[in-house]
Amino acid sequence: MGMYWQKDLETMTASQLEAHQFQKLKETVSLAEQSPYYGGLFKKRGLGTANLKSLEDISLFPMTTKEDLRENFPYGFLTMPLNNTIRLHCSSGTTGNPTVIFHNRHDLDSWANLVARSLFAAGARSTDVFQNICGYGLFTGGLGFQYGAECLGALTIPAGAGNSKRQIQLMQNFGTTVVHAIPSYLTRLYTVFEELGIDIARDTKLRLLVIGAEPHTEAQRQRIQDLFGIKAFNSFGLSEMNGPGVAFECEYQTGLHLWEDAFFAEIINPDTLEPVPEGEVGELVMTTLDRQAMPLIRYRTRDLTRFLPGECPCGRTHRRIDRITGRTDDMFIVKGCNIFPMQVEKILMNFPEIGHNYLIVLETIKGVDEMLIKVEVSRDWFAGDMDVLENLRRRVVNEIRDEVLLTPQVKLVEPGALPKQEGKAVRVQDLRKNEGA
Amino acid sequence: MAYQVSIFLENEPGHLEKVTTVLKKKMINIRAMTLSSSSYGWGILNLLLNDPQKGCDALCEAGYSAVLRKIVVVKMPDRPGGLHDLVEYFSRAGINIKNAYATLVPHEGAAILVVDAENIEQVEKLVEEAGITKLTPNEIYRL
Structure with a gap:
C-alpha cells in the first residue's frame, strides 16, 4: 500500500486526470439527464453530452444553487427509482425546505472510500483506534467518518457528540489514537482533561486529530495542536458533496487536497460568476463525478477559498485548496463595513488573555448599528489588576478596528458567561432593528 | 505575605450575590472588601x-x-490624623497605592489599612524599616 491509499488515482498526471474527469463528466451529465430537474433544464437549453467536446465545455452548463435544491425538494434531482437508493441525509431546514441528498450503494461505497483515502493521507492507518466525536443522524460527519474509518480498517468508536468525561473515558478504555471533532469542541475538551488532571501525552495514546465541519483559522488549529501536543489535520466537506472526504490535508499540512477524480472544482467570482484568476479567492463551485443517485452539476457551495500554487511534497497531484476563508453568506455589514467573523476570530486568537469562546453581537444603540464583541477573561491570565484588563480591552479594540475598519465595542465577560458551543458554533447574533424590514 | 482575593465581575445585577453565595456555602467570612468598576x-x-x-x-x-x-x-x-501619618510616609517614600481599603478594629482602638501597590514586596520592606505595625497573615485572617 505504501504512502497512498490509491496510488493510481492520487498521483495521476495532469493529462491523465483531465481525461479521467472528462470521461466521468460525460457519464455524470448523461445520468443527470434522468432527473426531473436536470432533464427539464437541459431540454429547455438544448444541452446534453453532445455539447461536451472537452472538459472546459462544462462552462456551457448552468450552475446549481441551494435554492434549486430547495425548490425541487424532495425528489427533483433523483436519477433513479427511490427504492434503488439506500440512504438520505438532509439539512435541518430552518428556513424553508431542507436540502436532501440521496445515495445508492455505489455512492456510499465511493464516499466511504474517499473518507478512508483522506484519513490515510493525514496519517491514520488500519491499526488505529478512531473515535468519532460528532453528531450521528442526519449530520454527515457522524456516519461519513464512521463508514470511512471502517473502510480504512480502523477500530471505529461511534462516540457521538458531547459528554466530555465519557469521551475521555472511552479514549482511556480503548486506547483511542485518532479523534475527529469540530475545533471548538476540542478546545473545550482540553479544559476537561485539565480538570480531571489527565495528561494527554502520559495518560492517553492520542496521536492525531482530525478537525472540520466548522470554519476555523490557522491560529485556532495551532492552538489545538499546542494544547494537545499532536498534529490536527483539516477536513473539508459539505453535505451536498456527500459530507466529509471532499478535501483533506496530508501529512505536510500544506492545504487541502481536493479529490479531483471524484469532484470537478471551479473557483468563481460570486458576483460575475466568471472564473477568478488562478490562485485568487472566490466561491468554490463543484460537480460530482462519481455519484449516481443524485449527481450535482456546478453546485455553488458559497464557500470562499482559492487553489494553492505549487506541488505538494507528498506526491499527490490533486490540487490543494486553502482553508475556507469565509462564506459568501456569513459576511455581515455594519456601518458599511463588510466583515467576516473569521477576521475577528483571527485577531482574538492572538490574545491568550481571553478564552476560546467569543460572541459577536450586532445591535442598534441609539439608532446606530454597533458591533459588540464579547470575550471571556481567562482564569489563567487574570491577576486582579484593573489597569491590565483595561489595557487588554483597548488593545483588542484597536487590533480589530485595524482589521475590519470599524471600531467595535469590546466587552469582557466572566468565564463561562458565553453560550457553550455544542454543534456548529454560532458566533454572530444580529439583534439590529432592520428599518422597514 | 498576606493575600486578598480579587475577582473579575461583570457589573450586572445579581453577579455579586452569586459570589457571596459561594462564600456563604463554604462558611468563609469576609473581613473587608472593596468593589471597583470600570466604565x-x-x-x-x-x-x-x-x-x-x-x-x-x-x-x-x-x-x-x-x-x-x-x-x-x-x-x-x-484617631484624627491616623491615616494621615501613614499616607505621609508612603508619599515621602514614593509609594504609589494602586488600591486601598480600611476597616475598624474597635476592640483594639485601631484601624487597619489594606494596601495593594505595584511593587508590593518593596512596600512591605519599607513598612518594616519604618517600624509601622504590619499585621501577619494569621493576625489578618483572624481579625
Missing part, C-alpha cells in the same frame, strides 16, 4: 477573607476568574 461594564471585587486560599479555590471552582493577590496590611491608631 465598560465590568469591575474587580477585592475581598479580605478569613481563609483566602479556600475562598479563592471555591470561587475558581464555581467558574470565576479569581486570584490571590499580595497585599500589605498595616495598623493605624483610630
Whole structure:
C-alpha cells in the first residue's frame, strides 16, 4: 500500500486526470439527464453530452444553487427509482425546505472510500483506534467518518457528540489514537482533561486529530495542536458533496487536497460568476463525478477559498485548496463595513488573555448599528489588576478596528458567561432593528 | 505575605450575590472588601477573607476568574490624623497605592489599612524599616 491509499488515482498526471474527469463528466451529465430537474433544464437549453467536446465545455452548463435544491425538494434531482437508493441525509431546514441528498450503494461505497483515502493521507492507518466525536443522524460527519474509518480498517468508536468525561473515558478504555471533532469542541475538551488532571501525552495514546465541519483559522488549529501536543489535520466537506472526504490535508499540512477524480472544482467570482484568476479567492463551485443517485452539476457551495500554487511534497497531484476563508453568506455589514467573523476570530486568537469562546453581537444603540464583541477573561491570565484588563480591552479594540475598519465595542465577560458551543458554533447574533424590514 | 482575593465581575445585577453565595456555602467570612468598576461594564471585587486560599479555590471552582493577590496590611491608631501619618510616609517614600481599603478594629482602638501597590514586596520592606505595625497573615485572617 505504501504512502497512498490509491496510488493510481492520487498521483495521476495532469493529462491523465483531465481525461479521467472528462470521461466521468460525460457519464455524470448523461445520468443527470434522468432527473426531473436536470432533464427539464437541459431540454429547455438544448444541452446534453453532445455539447461536451472537452472538459472546459462544462462552462456551457448552468450552475446549481441551494435554492434549486430547495425548490425541487424532495425528489427533483433523483436519477433513479427511490427504492434503488439506500440512504438520505438532509439539512435541518430552518428556513424553508431542507436540502436532501440521496445515495445508492455505489455512492456510499465511493464516499466511504474517499473518507478512508483522506484519513490515510493525514496519517491514520488500519491499526488505529478512531473515535468519532460528532453528531450521528442526519449530520454527515457522524456516519461519513464512521463508514470511512471502517473502510480504512480502523477500530471505529461511534462516540457521538458531547459528554466530555465519557469521551475521555472511552479514549482511556480503548486506547483511542485518532479523534475527529469540530475545533471548538476540542478546545473545550482540553479544559476537561485539565480538570480531571489527565495528561494527554502520559495518560492517553492520542496521536492525531482530525478537525472540520466548522470554519476555523490557522491560529485556532495551532492552538489545538499546542494544547494537545499532536498534529490536527483539516477536513473539508459539505453535505451536498456527500459530507466529509471532499478535501483533506496530508501529512505536510500544506492545504487541502481536493479529490479531483471524484469532484470537478471551479473557483468563481460570486458576483460575475466568471472564473477568478488562478490562485485568487472566490466561491468554490463543484460537480460530482462519481455519484449516481443524485449527481450535482456546478453546485455553488458559497464557500470562499482559492487553489494553492505549487506541488505538494507528498506526491499527490490533486490540487490543494486553502482553508475556507469565509462564506459568501456569513459576511455581515455594519456601518458599511463588510466583515467576516473569521477576521475577528483571527485577531482574538492572538490574545491568550481571553478564552476560546467569543460572541459577536450586532445591535442598534441609539439608532446606530454597533458591533459588540464579547470575550471571556481567562482564569489563567487574570491577576486582579484593573489597569491590565483595561489595557487588554483597548488593545483588542484597536487590533480589530485595524482589521475590519470599524471600531467595535469590546466587552469582557466572566468565564463561562458565553453560550457553550455544542454543534456548529454560532458566533454572530444580529439583534439590529432592520428599518422597514 | 498576606493575600486578598480579587475577582473579575461583570457589573450586572445579581453577579455579586452569586459570589457571596459561594462564600456563604463554604462558611468563609469576609473581613473587608472593596468593589471597583470600570466604565465598560465590568469591575474587580477585592475581598479580605478569613481563609483566602479556600475562598479563592471555591470561587475558581464555581467558574470565576479569581486570584490571590499580595497585599500589605498595616495598623493605624483610630484617631484624627491616623491615616494621615501613614499616607505621609508612603508619599515621602514614593509609594504609589494602586488600591486601598480600611476597616475598624474597635476592640483594639485601631484601624487597619489594606494596601495593594505595584511593587508590593518593596512596600512591605519599607513598612518594616519604618517600624509601622504590619499585621501577619494569621493576625489578618483572624481579625
